[in-house]
Amino acid sequence: MKLMIVDDDALVTSGLKTIIEMGSKELDDPIKIIAVGHDGQEAINLYNNNEIDIILMDIRMPVMNGLEAGKELLQLDPQVKIIYLTTFQEDEYIIEALRIGSKGYLLKTDYQSLIPAIRAVNNGHRVFGDEIIAKLPQFIDSSPHRSTLDPLTNTENQLVHWLAQGLSNKEIAEKMHFSQGTIRNYLSVILEKLNLRDRTQLVIYYYKHLSE
Incomplete structure (x- = not known):
């Protein structure tokens, strides 16, 4: 399974790379970090030049944010699988992530769910952190x-x-x-x-x- 990580914090990308590669090395299909980007525009460029199964991407980044990049990537390739990994729980971010067709929305505090979430998305499912699922009903209720x-x-x-x-x-x-x-x-x-x-x-x- 080939993954790209996109986050403007180099410490975060380094930490995620270690957690994911070390944590998945015993799996039948280990997760390989094929590329690392630091803004939305770089994510688009890297995706166009690499074979990538899933993108794990932050939202607030310089040059182009993750939601803008996700929208453009999904227009270029409707089959691209994007999981947002962020610290932000703002309703408008969650709604926009759903609207453009992302496959998941997780919080950075939920590191233990990363590998199961990536595998689930690779198998065709959507994934949301517990805090995000708790918010979903209000989007209809309101x-x-x-x-x-x-x-x-x-x-x-x-x-x-x-x-x-x-x-x-x-x-x-x-x-x-x-x-x-x-x-x-x-x-x-x-x-x-x-x-x-x-x-x-x-x-x-x-x-x-x-x-x-």
Whole structure:
């Protein structure tokens, strides 16, 4: 598994490299740090010039912050897997990270979860720290568009599950043996049924109501 670390603090990148490489060396698929960057623009350049499976990236950095870099990277390659590792719990950061399609959001204090989180994302899942998961319900509860949430059918629940794991419409269609058009129609129906605005709120709905 090939990882890139992006953080403007050289001590942090050095520490993360040691923790991850030493902690994963006994695994069947050890994590190799392929590149280290110190700002968002450097992250984009390094990703374009290396074979990288996952990016572990801070948010507040000079030149270009992690969210801006993540948005540009996902436009260049929709399959890129980004985990944000930061000290910041601001709602707007979490919402934007979800909106652009990141695969995870962890706090730097949660070092023991790093390797399991990286492996989970590599296997197609999304990961959030406990403090972040605790915040997710309020993003729906505070929405002026929220109404009583109707239960979904088994097929709709399954679709939302795959969406929350970060799969694209094409990938969900393959999983569920539907056409992409059918998946788009299902998503429109689900959003209307739940009175939610977009895919981001649907992912939040999943973590609040369906993930346990």
